[in-house]
Amino acid sequence: MNRFSVLLAALTLSLPLAVLAEDIPAFKLTAKDGKFEPATIEVPSGKRFKLEVVNAGTGAIEFESKPLKQEKVIAAGASASLTLGPLKAGSYKFFDDYHEATAQGTVVAK
Numbered sequence: 001m002n003r004f005s006v007l008l009a010a011l012t013l014s015l016p017l018a019v020l021a022e023d024i025p026a027f028k029l030t031a032k033d034g035k036f037e038p039a040t041i042e043v044p045s046g047k048r049f050k051l052e053v054v055n056a057g058t059g060a061i062e063f064e065s066k067p068l069k070q071e072k073v074i075a076a077g078a079s080a081s082l083t084l085g086p087l088k089a090g091s092y093k094f095f096d097d098y099h100e101a102t103a104q105g106t107v108v109a110k
Contacts, residue, residue: 024083025049031063031074032056034099045089045109054079061103065094068107085109 025044029051030037043049055061055074063080064071068087074080087109096103 034102036105048085062097067092
């Protein structure tokens with residue numbers, strides 16, 4: 001291969017990495033004592049975002065949302081990063097399946 005071919009191949013291979021490296025907003029959600037804090041998270045509509053779910057409690061939680069199509073068991077003291085969206089403007093409910101009566105929240109896309 002000549003230099004031009006090598007350069008072209010390198011640029012072509014790095015293009016998807018540049019797209020993936022795009023900064024997306026991140027939001028933190030903490031579960032503790034059967035509750036989520038904050039209970040409402042506002043995110044930009046039409047854009048992907050990360051949701052960092054931290055389990056600060058002493059037992060496992062199961063982050064679940066049918067509208068967001070997510071279900072994730074998170075051990076005590078652990079966290080999980082979920083990449084979501086893009087979402088249409090609106091409200092998307094979530095809950096802890098192990099503490100459904102008290103641990104509920106909403107993602108609001110604006």
